[in-house]
Structures are given as structure tokens and as C-alpha cells.
Amino acid sequence: MSNKLVLVLNCGSSSLKFAIIDALTGDDQISGLAECFGLEDSRIKWKVDGKKQEASLGAFTAHREAVEYIVNKILGDHPQIAEQIHAIGHRIVHGGEKFTQSVIIDESVVQGIEDCAALAPLHNPAHLIGIRASQASFPELPQVAVFDTAFHQTMPEKAFIYALPYKLYRENAIRRYGMHGTSHLFVSREAAKAIGKDIADTNIICAHLGNGASVTAIKGGKSVDTSMGMTPLEGLVMGTRCGDIDPSIIHHLVSRLGYTLDEVNNLMNKQSGLLGISELTNDCRGIEEGYENGHKGATLALEIFCYRLAKYIASYTVPLGKLDALVFTGGIGENSDLIRAKVLNLLEIFNFEVDDERNKAARFGKQGQITTDNGPIALVIPTNEEWVIAEDAMSLLSK
Ligand SMILES: Nc1ncnc2c1ncn2[C@@H]1O[C@H](COP(=O)(O)OP(=O)(O)O)[C@@H](O)[C@H]1O
Ligand SMILES: CC(=O)OP(=O)(O)O
Ligand SMILES: [Mg+2]
Incomplete structure (x- = not known):
């Protein structure tokens, strides 16, 4: 059978991740990242057959130029890959309540994504630029939207309604939606297989x-609670996002300390989290290095990150009642044996017993159990959001 390749685009506010992936096997033929949009040094990096390449996109360029570069240069150099692309799959962070599953993109879907932009102002406008650019570059190919929020649409009202006047939900769609759904879906399916x-x-x-982080409680394959909220700001401590805080801090910053609302938004999304606490870096590798070298800020950031995460994990035993497996994924979850061990030790009440050898082995893309066989199971499962997007695109198009 000929390969069914899908070009997957994940447009963020200042970057674009892409992959050309086999929907059947999940293997990527080409993958890459265009970054620093709008700055002097916008650039693109990609990997073909394990070989890394990099190029400048030109000063102050962004999504459109990146898509054009992928089409004209990267695919131009690999026509045998280009001609096997059957569809474009787009990661869309926010689909509100309108999109409970993936859809083929038409003008009404574009309008729906635009309607949700107020709920994800950093993400949805970038996705729309990516959709328009790839429609222009690939007019003959079908485009599919896969939503981060869709997987969490099974949450019950008690998990998604804020304790605000109910009218704000009824009239303004203010509720918890949750993100990273594509990853939580993939990883939970793989975890079930791993534990048989x-x-x-x-x-x-x-x-x-x-970079963003969230925890989800998944019962029978369905999301029943998750830590991100109306936007990706709620919940855990993240690279540059604060996660949960007392909402009155916003009023205090504006009325007493003279911040504008835009400055507060920027502060909480881009200057907080690991970066804000450590006053060193948002990158977990740098935080770990700081911790090893006795850097006070990095040590505190690491401690708060693990503490908040452990508290969330413990609280999700409430909707689940029982636990078959705790799973770590994402760049930190897949690589930081230090954070995994710290979190499992904080969850002592559940009797997790870290197996140091297994914990060290499950890194850099390797899946595995990281606890001993004497207690509850914790696993590392590398995520593959791009594969889910490619699979969804091909299965929708074959209907
Ligand atoms: N070996 C490692 N040890 C600890 N953290 C790591 C390691 N490799 C990557 N990370 C962390 O993973 C995070 C990025 O995760 P990733 O899932 O790639 O992010 P994104 O949300 O952009 O997809 C960064 O904080 C990075 O420092
Ligand atoms: C929703 C979200 O936080 O996405 P990311 O982790 O890609 O920033
Ligand atoms: Mg990611």
C-alpha cells in the first residue's frame, strides 16, 4: 500500500512546528520548527532522514513565509515526499463547545475557529494564519482541524463550571475547556495497552x-477533569505561565501597582512560572542544572513545580475513585527522571515506589514503567500529537 502522508502544522504565536508524517505508522519523513517570528532572526530548522538543516527566513517574517518556505524549498527538494501528501492537518488549541471532534475545514469551520479566538487570543489567530497560508500554498489538498479542547468535552458540569454567576457560562461561554487533549488521548490509549x-x-x-503543562483524569478513555481552564493559563506551574493564583492579585496589580491589563496578561503568561520564580530560565534543563549547582531560585522553582503537580495528581483520585496508572509525557515528563522521582515521592500516601534504574532508562523517547512491581504503576509514554492529527485527517477523508 502506498504511504498516506499528512503535513501537520502546529502554529503558535511566534513559532510553527511541522511534520510530514505517515498516518499508518506514525513515522515522520520530515519534521521541523520555524521560530522567532516577527524578529530580525526568524529562522527554520528541519530534519530529513535524521539529517539536521537550518535556514534564515529573513527579518520580520512569520507563518506565511514559513509555510511558503516549507512548500517551495523543503518540499521542492523532496518531490518524492511532496507527491505523497494527501492532506494538511492543523492543531487548533481552542474549539470552544462547538467542536467536539476533528473536522474537515471549510469556511464555516474557519468562522468557528475565529469565534473561539477570544478564548485563546495567543493561539487561535495564529492557527487561522496557518490555515490561510496553507490553503494558498496547497489549494488542491483537503485541510483538517484537530482541536486540543475536543477530548475534554466529556467533562461533567461540576468539573467545568467556575463558581461565578452561571449567566457568564450561559451567555458568554466562560467555563473550563482544557487543552493538550490530543496528547492526553494518545498517551492514555498507549498506557492502557502498556498495562494490558x-x-x-x-x-x-x-x-x-x-512548555505548557496540564494534568487530566481519564476514566474509561474519557476526560473527566483537567487542570487547564478557559485558557491555557490555569493549573500547573509552567515554563513562563503562573497557573493557579488568587484572582484578586490582578486587581491589586492594576489598582495598587499601576499595571495595565495587557501588562498583567503578559506577566502571567510570559514572565511567570519557572522563569519568574527562578529568575534564571523557563527551560527545565536550565532549572535542573541550576538546582544541581545550588541556585536558590532554580531550586525553589523546581520545588513549587513538583509540589503543585503532586497536589493536582492527588486530587484527581477524587473523580477516578481508583487508579490503574499515572503517566508522564511531554518534553519534561519524557526526560526528567529528577522531576518524576520528586513527584512520586511527594505522592507517598499512594505507595508509589520509584525504581531508579527503570526511571533512568525511560528517557529520550523510551517508553517504560518507572515504579517497582510492589506498588501502583507510573509510566513514561512519549506523546505523538502529530500522529493523532495525521490519523484523524486520513480517517475523516476516507469517510
Ligand atoms: N533532558 C531533559 N531534561 C529535562 N527537561 C527537558 C529535557 N529535554 C527537554 N526538556 C524540557 O521539555 C520542555 C519542552 O517540552 P516540549 O514538550 O518539547 O514543549 P512544547 O510545549 O513546546 O511542545 C522544556 O522545558 C525542556 O527544557
Ligand atoms: C495549550 C498549550 O499550552 O500548548 P503548548 O503546550 O503547545 O504551549
Ligand atoms: Mg508539545
């Missing part, structure tokens, strides 16, 4: 720890 259980009978807590 049917996903329908499985209770899993999944911690996706990347």
Missing part, C-alpha cells in the same frame, strides 16, 4: 509536561 487493559475499564491520570 481495555481502555474502557481503565482509570488513568496523565501529566503532559512541556
Whole structure:
């Protein structure tokens, strides 16, 4: 059978991740990242057959130029790959309540994504630019939207309604939506396979720890609670995002300390989290290095990150009742044996017993159990959001 390749685009506010991926096997033929949009040194990096390449995109360029570069230069150099692309799959962070599953993009879908932009102002406008650019570059190919929020649409009202006047939900769609759904879905399915259980009978807590981070309680394959909220700001401590804080701090910053609302938004999204606490870096590798060298800020940031995460994990035993596996994924979850061990030790009440050898072995893309066989199971499962997007695109198009 000929390969069914899908070009997957994940447009962020200042970057674009892409992959050309086989929907059947999940293997990527080409993958890369265009970054520093709008700055003097916008650039693109990619990998073909394990070989890394890099180029400048030109000063002050952004999504459109990046898509054009992918089409004209990268695919131009690899026509045998280009001609096997059947569809474009777009990661869309916010689909509100309108999109409960992936859809083929038409003008009404574009309008729907635009309608959700107020709920994800950093993400959805960038996705729309990516959709328009790839429609222009690939007019003959179908485009599919895959939503981060869709997986969490199974949450019950008690998990998604804020304790605000109900009218704000009814009239303004203000509620918790949750993100990283594509990752939580993939990882929970793989975890069920790894422990030899049917996903329908499985209770899993999944911690996706990347630049953004969220934890989800998954019962019978369905999301029943998750830590991100109306936007990706709620919940855990993240690279540059604060996660949960007392909402009155916003009023205090504006009325007493003279911040504008835009400055507060920027502060909480881009200057907080690991970066804000450590006063060193948002990158977990740098935080770990600081911690090893006795850097006070990095040590505190690491401690708060693990403490908040452990508290969330413990609280998700409430909707689940019982736990078959705790799963770590995302750049931090897949690589930081230090953070995993710290979190499992904080969860002592559940009797997790870290197996140091297994914990060290499950890094850099390797899946595995990281606890001993004497207690509850914690696993590392590398995520693959791009594969889910490619699979969804091909299965929608074959209907
Ligand atoms: N070996 C490692 N040890 C600890 N943290 C790591 C390691 N490799 C990557 N990370 C961390 O993973 C995070 C990025 O995760 P990733 O899932 O790639 O993010 P994104 O949300 O952009 O997809 C960064 O904080 C990075 O420092
Ligand atoms: C929703 C979100 O936080 O995405 P990312 O982790 O890619 O920033
Ligand atoms: Mg990611």
C-alpha cells in the first residue's frame, strides 16, 4: 500500500512546528520548527532522514513565509515526499463547545475557529494564519482541524463550571475547556495497552509536561477533569505561565501597582512560572542544572513545580475513585527522571515506589514503567500529537 502522508502544522504565536508524517505508522519523513517570528532572526530548522538543516527566513517574517518556505524549498527538494501528501492537518488549541471532534475545514469551520479566538487570543489567530497560508500554498489538498479542547468535552458540569454567576457560562461561554487533549488521548490509549487493559475499564491520570503543562483524569478513555481552564493559563506551574493564583492579585496589580491589563496578561503568561520564580530560565534543563549547582531560585522553582503537580495528581483520585496508572509525557515528563522521582515521592500516601534504574532508562523517547512491581504503576509514554492529527485527517477523508 502506498504511504498516506499528512503535513501537520502546529502554529503558535511566534513559532510553527511541522511534520510530514505517515498516518499508518506514525513515522515522520520530515519534521521541523520555524521560530522567532516577527524578529530580525526568524529562522527554520528541519530534519530529513535524521539529517539536521537550518535556514534564515529573513527579518520580520512569520507563518506565511514559513509555510511558503516549507512548500517551495523543503518540499521542492523532496518531490518524492511532496507527491505523497494527501492532506494538511492543523492543531487548533481552542474549539470552544462547538467542536467536539476533528473536522474537515471549510469556511464555516474557519468562522468557528475565529469565534473561539477570544478564548485563546495567543493561539487561535495564529492557527487561522496557518490555515490561510496553507490553503494558498496547497489549494488542491483537503485541510483538517484537530482541536486540543475536543477530548475534554466529556467533562461533567461540576468539573467545568467556575463558581461565578452561571449567566457568564450561559451567555458568554466562560467555563473550563482544557487543552493538550490530543496528547492526553494518545498517551492514555498507549498506557492502557502498556498495562494490558481495555481502555474502557481503565482509570488513568496523565501529566503532559512541556512548555505548557496540564494534568487530566481519564476514566474509561474519557476526560473527566483537567487542570487547564478557559485558557491555557490555569493549573500547573509552567515554563513562563503562573497557573493557579488568587484572582484578586490582578486587581491589586492594576489598582495598587499601576499595571495595565495587557501588562498583567503578559506577566502571567510570559514572565511567570519557572522563569519568574527562578529568575534564571523557563527551560527545565536550565532549572535542573541550576538546582544541581545550588541556585536558590532554580531550586525553589523546581520545588513549587513538583509540589503543585503532586497536589493536582492527588486530587484527581477524587473523580477516578481508583487508579490503574499515572503517566508522564511531554518534553519534561519524557526526560526528567529528577522531576518524576520528586513527584512520586511527594505522592507517598499512594505507595508509589520509584525504581531508579527503570526511571533512568525511560528517557529520550523510551517508553517504560518507572515504579517497582510492589506498588501502583507510573509510566513514561512519549506523546505523538502529530500522529493523532495525521490519523484523524486520513480517517475523516476516507469517510
Ligand atoms: N533532558 C531533559 N531534561 C529535562 N527537561 C527537558 C529535557 N529535554 C527537554 N526538556 C524540557 O521539555 C520542555 C519542552 O517540552 P516540549 O514538550 O518539547 O514543549 P512544547 O510545549 O513546546 O511542545 C522544556 O522545558 C525542556 O527544557
Ligand atoms: C495549550 C498549550 O499550552 O500548548 P503548548 O503546550 O503547545 O504551549
Ligand atoms: Mg508539545
